[in-house]
Amino acid sequence: ASLTAPDVQxxxxxxxxxxxxxxxxxxxxxxxxxxxxNSLPPAASGRTYQLxxxxxxxxxxxxxxxxxxxxxxxxxxxxxxxxxxxxxxxxTDEPSGGSAQPTTTPFLxxxxxxx
Numbered sequence: 345a346s347l348t349a350p351d352v353q354x355x356x357x358x359x360x361x362x363x364x365x366x367x368x369x370x371x372x373x374x375x376x377x378x379x380x381x382n383s384l385p386p387a388a389s390g391r392t393y394q395l396x397x398x399x400x401x402x403x404x405x406x407x408x409x410x411x412x413x414x415x416x417x418x419x420x421x422x423x424x425x426x427x428x429x430x431x432x433x434x435x436t437d438e439p440s441g442g443s444a445q446p447t448t449t450p451f452l453x454x455x456x457x458x459x
Contacts, residue, residue, distance in 0.1 A: 355454040364416070366452050368433060375426065377407060377433065381418040381452070387411050387437060394442045395422055396450065398432040407433070409442045430456055 353370045364384035370377050379395065387393055392411055396404035408422040424430065434450030436443075 353456060355456070357452045357454045364452060366435070368454055370430065370433075370456060372424070372430075375424045376421050377424060377430075378421045379410065379418060381410075381412055381416070383416045384412045384418065384452075385416055386414060390440050391437055392440050392442060393418075394436050394438040394446070396434050396436065396446060397424060397428050397430040398434065399429045400431045404434070404446055406442055406444075409438070429458075431458070432456065 353372075354367060355370075356367045357365065364381060366379055366381040366384070368377055368379055377395070384393070392409040394409045395407040397407045398404045405425060405428055407424060410418050410420040410422070412418040432453060432455050434446075434453035436446045436448045436450050438447055
């Protein structure tokens with residue numbers, strides 16, 4: 345439902361050069377985001393990928409962690425905390441279990457239309 349609902353926003357993001365790409369499906373009504381990543385190498389041992397939701401003027405909020413399979417693909421659904429008005433989402437490489445705030449430079453960032 346989060347992929348086909350009429351009010352779901354979709355954005356495709358990629359880095360420069362031969363780098364990973366992802367498609368995000370933001371379902372504000374259901375309070376979730378689906379990530380479909382490609383060509384994103386599995387996180388190193390002791391590391392994980394973490395998705396952040398960023399509301400304008402506020403610190404990033406963790407939406408959860410994920411990893412890719414050996415082919416560099418991931419398909420995962422993460423919950424959005426109630427009341428979070430996401431303007432930007434971004435992925436970082438974090439220690440296993442995630443971090444309270446980003447500790448590395450974000451990549452695969454997307455800007456969202458306001459509600």
